[in-house]
Amino acid sequence: MISLTDFMVVSAVLFCIGLYMIVSKHNAIQILIGIELMLNAAILNLVAFGRYDRLANGGQMFALFAIVLAAATTAVALAIILNVCKRYKTIDPGKIDNLKD
Amino acid sequence: MTMVQFLFYVMSFMALASALFVAATKNLVRSIFMFFITLLVLAGLYVLAMADFVAITQVVIYVGGILVLILFAFMLSGKENLNYIATQQNKFISIGKLPALLLAGLFLVVLINVAINMHADSLPWIKKSVEYKSYIQPDAAMTENIGVNLMTRYLLPFEAISILLMIALVGAAHLSRKEDKQ
Numbered sequence: 001m002i003s004l005t006d007f008m009v010v011s012a013v014l015f016c017i018g019l020y021m022i023v024s025k026h027n028a029i030q031i032l033i034g035i036e037l038m039l040n041a042a043i044l045n046l047v048a049f050g051r052y053d054r055l056a057n058g059g060q061m062f063a064l065f066a067i068v069l070a071a072a073t074t075a076v077a078l079a080i081i082l083n084v085c086k087r088y089k090t091i092d093p094g095k096i097d098n099l100k101d
Numbered sequence: 102m103t104m105v106q107f108l109f110y111v112m113s114f115m116a117l118a119s120a121l122f123v124a125a126t127k128n129l130v131r132s133i134f135m136f137f138i139t140l141l142v143l144a145g146l147y148v149l150a151m152a153d154f155v156a157i158t159q160v161v162i163y164v165g166g167i168l169v170l171i172l173f174a175f176m177l178s179g180k181e182n183l184n185y186i187a188t189q190q191n192k193f194i195s196i197g198k199l200p201a202l203l204l205a206g207l208f209l210v211v212l213i214n215v216a217i218n219m220h221a222d223s224l225p226w227i228k229k230s231v232e233y234k235s236y237i238q239p240d241a242a243m244t245e246n247i248g249v250n251l252m253t254r255y256l257l258p259f260e261a262i263s264i265l266l267m268i269a270l271v272g273a274a275h276l277s278r279k280e281d282k283q
Binding site: 008 | 113136149155170175197236247273277
């Protein structure tokens with residue numbers, strides 16, 4: 001049986017890669033990919049701990065909920081990114097610095 | 102080392118390596134396609150954690166839905182971005198990225214310390230679960246149990262998430278409509 005510590009280490013490394021992408025990238029789509037990586041790290045932990053909860057299935061259930069939430073987030077975020085791209089002609093978050101006009 | 106552990110190490114190495122490639126590469130399209138591999142290998146890791154239904158959902162929703170959506174948005178967001186991305190200098194380690202690297206590195210140290218010092222395998226409830234053999238066995242079929250739980254114990258979160266999904270649908274449609282001519 002695989003120990004929980006192994007799962008937690010893998011998910012910690014994935015989380016930090018996602019964090020690095022979010023802070024350092026100059027492209028909104030890559031930042032979104034970083035967010036997805038962090039979400040996946042969290043889901044990995046939920047699933048690994050959910051193995052020991054056979055009757056209530058809490059971990060797997062909330063992993064499912066997190067996947068669905070990630071899908072909804074991505075759809076809205078991509079719609080926003082497309083709008084921003086149309087208006088500013090760039091998707092670098094550092095260059096988007098005025099609200100209207 | 103058993104077969105399962107060997108597979109776990111291979112898969113986690115693949116997941117981490119492809120995630121690092123996604124973070125490091127210059128080519129955005131290539132990084133998106135590498136993200137496919139990360140997600141698929143993560144689905145494999147979910148299978149090793151005995152969560153087959155979650156793994157299938159991951160493949161269907163993440164790989165089939167979200168990633169295709171990201172690719173579409175990337176292709177639709179125009180030529181200027183592609184040119185802009187090509188011109189920017191994008192070394193993995195440079196002065197501009199030092200703060201991000203530092204932040205991620207410190208976070209990694211803290212998280213790994215927590216993971217190792219927590220001794221997750223000897224938590225009380227996990228010990229109890231192992232003692233009573235009430236963890237998920239490799240030959241268990243959990244999908245039925247998930248369905249029953251979804252309709253009884255987790256009915257309120259299920260309904261709440263359905264409302265939230267509808268809100269997100271309406272919001273996304275509203276955001277991406279054509280502007281009125283004024």
